[in-house]
Amino acid sequence: xxxxxTANPRPGGRSARIQNSVHAAVRTLLEEHxxxxxSVPQIAQLAGVTPSTIYRRWGDVHELLADVAVERxxxxxxxxxxxxxxxxxxxxxxxxxxxxxSPEGRAFTRDAVAFxxxxxxxxxxxxxxxxxxxxxxxxxxxxxxxxxxxxxVVDHVVxxxxxxxxxxxxxxxxxxxxxxxxxxxxxxxxxxxxxxxxI
Amino acid sequence: xxxxxTANPRPGGRSARIQNSVHAAVRTLLEEHxxxxxSVPQIAQLAGVTPSTIYRRWGDVHELLADVAVERxxxxxxxxxxxxxxxxxxxxxxxxxxxxxSPEGRAFTRDAVAFxxxxxxxxxxxxxxxxxxxxxxxxxxxxxxxxxxxxxVVDHVVxxxxxxxxxxxxxxxxxxxxxxxxxxxxxxxxxxxxxxxxI
Numbered sequence: 324x325x326x327x328x329t330a331n332p333r334p335g336g337r338s339a340r341i342q343n344s345v346h347a348a349v350r351t352l353l354e355e356h357x358x359x360x361x362s363v364p365q366i367a368q369l370a371g372v373t374p375s376t377i378y379r380r381w382g383d384v385h386e387l388l389a390d391v392a393v394e395r396x397x398x399x400x401x402x403x404x405x406x407x408x409x410x411x412x413x414x415x416x417x418x419x420x421x422x423x424x425s426p427e428g429r430a431f432t433r434d435a436v437a438f439x440x441x442x443x444x445x446x447x448x449x450x451x452x453x454x455x456x457x458x459x460x461x462x463x464x465x466x467x468x469x470x471x472x473x474x475x476v477v478d479h480v481v482x483x484x485x486x487x488x489x490x491x492x493x494x495x496x497x498x499x500x501x502x503x504x505x506x507x508x509x510x511x512x513x514x515x516x517x518x519x520x521x522i
Numbered sequence: 523x524x525x526x527x528t529a530n531p532r533p534g535g536r537s538a539r540i541q542n543s544v545h546a547a548v549r550t551l552l553e554e555h556x557x558x559x560x561s562v563p564q565i566a567q568l569a570g571v572t573p574s575t576i577y578r579r580w581g582d583v584h585e586l587l588a589d590v591a592v593e594r595x596x597x598x599x600x601x602x603x604x605x606x607x608x609x610x611x612x613x614x615x616x617x618x619x620x621x622x623x624s625p626e627g628r629a630f631t632r633d634a635v636a637f638x639x640x641x642x643x644x645x646x647x648x649x650x651x652x653x654x655x656x657x658x659x660x661x662x663x664x665x666x667x668x669x670x671x672x673x674x675v676v677d678h679v680v681x682x683x684x685x686x687x688x689x690x691x692x693x694x695x696x697x698x699x700x701x702x703x704x705x706x707x708x709x710x711x712x713x714x715x716x717x718x719x720x721i
Contacts, residue, residue: 359584385558436688437636449689478702482685483677489635490648490684503677510709 344370345377349391358388358434385437392431396422396448402455408463408470409508412480415459416500419452420484424494432489452481471511479507543569544576548590557587557633584636591634595627595647601654607662607669608707611679614658615699618651619683623693631688651680670710678706 348370352361363384367374381387402415422428435448456473463470480503487495547569551560562583566573580586601614621627634647655672662669679702686694 359582383558433636437632449685477685478682479678482681485689486648486676486681486684489688 341370341372341376341380345372345381345387346391346394349387350395358430361388363387385434388434389437392435393447395431396428396435397451398455402459404462408459408466408468409504411459411462412456412476412504412508413501415455416480416484416504417497419481420495420497420500423485424488424496429488432485436489449477453477456481469511469515471507475511476507480504540569540571540575540579544571544580544586545590545593548586549594557629560587562586584633587633588636591630592646594630595621595634596650597654601658603661607658607665607667608703610658610661611655611675611703611707612700614654615679615683615703616696618680619694619696619699622684623687623695628687631684635688648676652676655680668710668714670706674710675706679703 345366348366349361351369352366361384363377364374366384366387367377370377377387381390402411405411405414423432432448453473456476460470460473460476480500483503484495484500487493487499544565547565548560550568551565560583562576563573565583565586566576569576576586580589601610604610604613622631631647652672655675659669659672659675679699682702683694683699686692686698
């Protein structure tokens with residue numbers, strides 16, 4: 324799991340290597356242990372660093388778990404281009420709900436929320452989500468399609484799905500994602516044809 | 523802070539007394555300590571119970587914090603009756619956002635989310651919210667007003683506010699709550715007058 328050390332690291336390479344090793348150690352340990360059982364010395368040993376390296380950089384095991392969670396929730400590629408806003412947004416939200424509603428996705432999201440620290444955004448993952456949505460929406464505008472504001476999609480598609488995932492026993496599925504996407508796009512189109520109709 | 527022992531407790535009174543004492547001890551300790559510093563022996567001492575009583579009932583300090591959080595988030599009275607759905611829902615959501623967006627509300631919500639346990643609803647507080655909303659909505663229907671479904675209000679008013687509180691640096695305010703209420707009620711009224719318009 325631990326990435327190999329390169330012979331000729333970039334500037335900042337040591338710091339990145341430490342992060343990679345420590346994150347990989349956490350992910351490995353989480354496959355076999357409950358997150359409450361993880362300790363800094365245990366993680367340090369597996370990552371091949373000293374415990375004080377971890378304490379200096381992350382503070383404690385909770386901060387480290389949050390950091391691993393955010394890294395895992397970071398999207399790896401640009402949203403798929405299916406040729407239409409409806410197709411792009413549906414595909415992206417289906418993938419989102421599959422990822423977030425999985426037991427692993429829920430656990431990582433809870434870590435990110437719980438340990439994200441006071442007074443700063445609980446989760447960088449919300450910024451990632453917004454960026455990906457803006458890519459989809461801007462692409463639609465470039466095609467000449469009517470597209471709702473990014474904040475509107477966050478409020479009325481992303482937020483309802485995350486609320487169900489975090490606060491209820493319900494596991495939202497692909498149908499829920501599709502229905503919310505359909506509704507937000509219908510409203511954007513209706514607002515476009517009758518400008519006085521509001522959001 | 524610890525409630526007095528009554529001379530003639532109801533059936534189940536001992537269990538309720540223990541819960542009250544332990545919850546009160548946690549709330550007292552949270553006024554002066556960071557939640558990460560709380561320990562079961564410390565709580566037990568202040569509550570006048572043995573540590574094993576706490577371990578038996580709550581498992582660990584995280585479960586206990588979640589339980590205190592849910593109890594705190596439980597509404598104490600029925601929603602105010604202002605005479606109209608718009609008034610009732612606006613008043614209720616204003617109170618909700620004030621409570622939830624406060625530093626204390628955020629911290630308790632994070633505890634409830636983070637430690638609510640796997641495989642069951644993260645937070646009984648979502649059920650409390652839904653009950654209160656249904657009271658407001660049923661009251662409106664009894665008056666003959668058009669009211670959206672409870673799930674619609676959760677999806678499009680509660681969820682966007684909670685998402686901003688938990689995942690972004692933004693602190694939603696009364697204006698945000700009012701705007702979301704206005705929008706959901708406008709849509710319910712529009713759907714009523716033009717039944718084909720969708721949600």
